Amino acid sequence: MKYLNNIGANSKKAFEKLKKVDHKKIKLVLENYNKNILKNKSLIIKENIKDVKNVKRKHLIDRLILNEKRIEEIRNSINKIGKYKNPVGKVLEQWQRPNKLKIKKISTPIGVIGVIYESRPNVTADVASLCLKSSNCAILRGGSEAFNSNRILAKLFRDSLSKNNIDKNCIQFIEKKDRKIVDFLLSKMSNYIDVIVPRGGKSLVKKVQKYSNIHVIGHLEGICHIYLDKISNLNIATKVITNAKMRRTSICGALETLLINEKVLASHGLPIVRSLINSGCEVRVDKKINKFFKNKLKVAKELDWKTEYLDAKLSIKTVKNVQEAISHIIKYGTMHTDTIITSDPKAAKIFLNGINSSIAMHNVSTQFADGGEFGFGGEIGISTNKLPPRGPVGLDQLTSYKYIVSGNGIIRS
Numbered sequence: 001m002k003y004l005n006n007i008g009a010n011s012k013k014a015f016e017k018l019k020k021v022d023h024k025k026i027k028l029v030l031e032n033y034n035k036n037i038l039k040n041k042s043l044i045i046k047e048n049i050k051d052v053k054n055v056k057r058k059h060l061i062d063r064l065i066l067n068e069k070r071i072e073e074i075r076n077s078i079n080k081i082g083k084y085k086n087p088v089g090k091v092l093e094q095w096q097r098p099n100k101l102k103i104k105k106i107s108t109p110i111g112v113i114g115v116i117y118e119s120r121p122n123v124t125a126d127v128a129s130l131c132l133k134s135s136n137c138a139i140l141r142g143g144s145e146a147f148n149s150n151r152i153l154a155k156l157f158r159d160s161l162s163k164n165n166i167d168k169n170c171i172q173f174i175e176k177k178d179r180k181i182v183d184f185l186l187s188k189m190s191n192y193i194d195v196i197v198p199r200g201g202k203s204l205v206k207k208v209q210k211y212s213n214i215h216v217i218g219h220l221e222g223i224c225h226i227y228l229d230k231i232s233n234l235n236i237a238t239k240v241i242t243n244a245k246m247r248r249t250s251i252c253g254a255l256e257t258l259l260i261n262e263k264v265l266a267s268h269g270l271p272i273v274r275s276l277i278n279s280g281c282e283v284r285v286d287k288k289i290n291k292f293f294k295n296k297l298k299v300a301k302e303l304d305w306k307t308e309y310l311d312a313k314l315s316i317k318t319v320k321n322v323q324e325a326i327s328h329i330i331k332y333g334t335m336h337t338d339t340i341i342t343s344d345p346k347a348a349k350i351f352l353n354g355i356n357s358s359i360a361m362h363n364v365s366t367q368f369a370d371g372g373e374f375g376f377g378g379e380i381g382i383s384t385n386k387l388p389p390r391g392p393v394g395l396d397q398l399t400s401y402k403y404i405v406s407g408n409g410i411i412r413s
Contacts, residue, residue, distance in 0.1 A: 001184045007139055007172050008192025011112045014169040015137045019109070023086045023135075025164050030082035030129055033160040034075050037125070040156060041071055047148040048121065055145050063119040064146055074125045077378055081129045084377030087395040088135045102406045107399040109135035111194035114185060115380070116141045116208060118200035121149035127197075128157045128171045130380050134398040139193065141174045141185060143200070151175065186212040197393070199381055202308070217393055219358075219384040221308045222252030222336040224366040227325035227351060229342030230261040234268050236363060237341045238275055244339070244365040246279050250310045252382060253337055253369035257305060258316045259325045265289065265318055273316060282313045289316060305332040322347050326354040333357065335384040337369040358383065358390040 037044065048066040055061060066074075093105040113136050117123045124142060131138035142150035154173035161168045174181060186196065190213050198208040198218045205220050226244060228237055244255035260269040270292055276283055284300040285293075304315040305328070319325045322340070329338050339361035340351040352360045359369050359382075369392065371379025376394025383389050389397035 001181075001188070003176060004174070004181065004184055004189060005192075007174065008112075008189050010169040011137045011139055011172060012192055014167040015109075015111055017167050018135055018137060018170055021135075021166055023088075025166060026132055026135070027082055029132060029160050029164050029166060030078055032163055033125075033129070033157050034078045034082070036156045036160055037071060037075055037078075037153075040152070041068065044071060044149070044152055047152045050148045051121075051146050057145070060119050060145055064121065064149070066121055066149055070122065074122050077122070077126055077372075078129050080372070081126075081133050081377050081395070084133065084395055087133070087399050092401060099410060100407060101410055104404045104406075105401050106404055107396075108402050110398060110400050112137045112139065112192055113380075113398070114139045114141070114189065114193040114196045114214065116182060116185070116196065116198050116200070116204065118143035118204060119146055120199075121146045121153060123199055124150045124153040124173070125157070126378055127199075127380055128154065130378055130395060130398060132161075132170060133377070134395050136398055137170045137172075139172050139174065139185075141182060144177045147177065182207075183211065186214065190214050197380055217381065217383045217385065217389060219252065219334065219336055219382050221334045222254070222369075222382070223256045223306070223308050223332060223334045224253060224336055224369070225257045225259060225325075225329050225333060225338045226255055226366065227259040227319070227322065227329075227338075227340045228261060228264065228268060228272070229322060229340060229344060229347050229351075230263040231344040231347065232264065232268065232341050233343060234271065237268055238272050240339070240341055240363065240365050241272055242275060242279055244367055245276065245281055245314050246312065247365070247367050249312050251367070252308075253366050254310065255314065255366050256308055257328075257332070258314060259319050259328060260289075260316065261322075261325075262288070262318045262320060266292075269316075269318070276314060280312055283316055284313065285316045286318055288318045308334075322350050323354070326351060329355050329357070335386075336382065337361065337366045339364055339366055358385075359392075 090107040096102050115127050157171050158168040193214050196212050196214045196216050198205045284298045284304050290297050300315045335357050337359040338355050338357045342348050348362045371392035371394040374392050379392040379394045381393050383393050
């Protein structure tokens with residue numbers, strides 16, 4: 001496909017030029033982009049209205065809308081990214097061998113990052129900013145439902161690049177809506193793209209992971225758990241669990257399954273279940289819990305333990321101990337984010353070491369599974385891959401590294 005091959009070739013050329021650009025100019029681009037968004041706020045909203053009017057899947061409207069408040073949130077995000085330290089050129093490690101060989105491990109940009117995403121137009125601004133800040137180029141393929149919004153945000157970024165005499169092809173937006181574009185991107189672009197990042201629903205991520213012959217950074221689902229231990233504070237537990245489920249139910253860091261130690265079911269578990277119900281959460285419980293509610297609650301089935309609700313719904317199960325909680329999470333979890341609530345350091349250590357999650361937490365809401373909250377300067381997504389990067393993928397995680405080896409005419413015997 002000539003159109004995509006041209007985009008790929010342009011990205012590779014732009015990346016070679018970008019490696020020579022002073023980081024101060026990159027900061028100027030982000031500052032200019034921020035001003036550009038403010039200056040063109042009315043135009044952005046006008047283009048966004050087109051998308052909202054055309055959307056067929058009405059549940060996407062909330063994700064699509066760009067109003068003054070959300071545009072300001074985009075600008076705040078760009079501002080934070082711009083202030084973050086340059087992640088490239090850092091000395092990660094250094095040492096000297098007995099033969100006087102000096103070795104340094106230095107952070108480097110990855111290259112060209114392909115990002116495939118749905119619905120949320122703010123992703124265009126965030127990803128473009130994160131990629132440029134880490135001295136990477138990006139090829140963006142947004143969802144057709146946000147086409148007009150994505151296009152104007154990408155154009156304004158490219159304008160900011162040009163104004164600062166940086167190749168505008170550092171950031172490219174695919175303007176063709178043909179679905180075959182994604183297939184070609186995943187299977188025929190490995191000569192141009194170094195990493196693929198999918199941002200969207202399960203079906204999109206599953207397709208990308210299945211068909212891509214390029215390395216993929218991402219996660220399929222966020223089935224996040226909290227285990228309530230037998231030694232725990234009820235006030236802390238109630239606060240953390242309610243926040244983890246109800247603060248924002250549609251994000252990948254939202255709680256989906258609560259595991260309660262049977263020894264604190266009556267004292268802690270039941271008040272928490274009632275609190276969740278009063279907060280508007282639909283609970284699905286095991287038979288042991290349901291007995292306390294005269295069997296009036298929905299009974300959790302096998303499928304519930306495997307479900308990412310992304311809604312005000314929660315499956316709840318009793319377990320005998322921390323080890324049974326770990327076993328449940330290993331069986332049904334997705335290596336995203338899992339928390340233990342306990343006042344017992346030994347139980348915490350067993351849990352944190354026992355689960356395979358990319359983010360393991362102690363007495364903390366799962367909703368903190370976010371690059372911005374980690375101080376990463378935003379994030380391009382969450383990775384549940386066993387190989388790095390894992391967890392929130394921010395600026396430092398959008399880098400690779402090289403070894404620089406030096407000496408004074410050293411030869412190997």
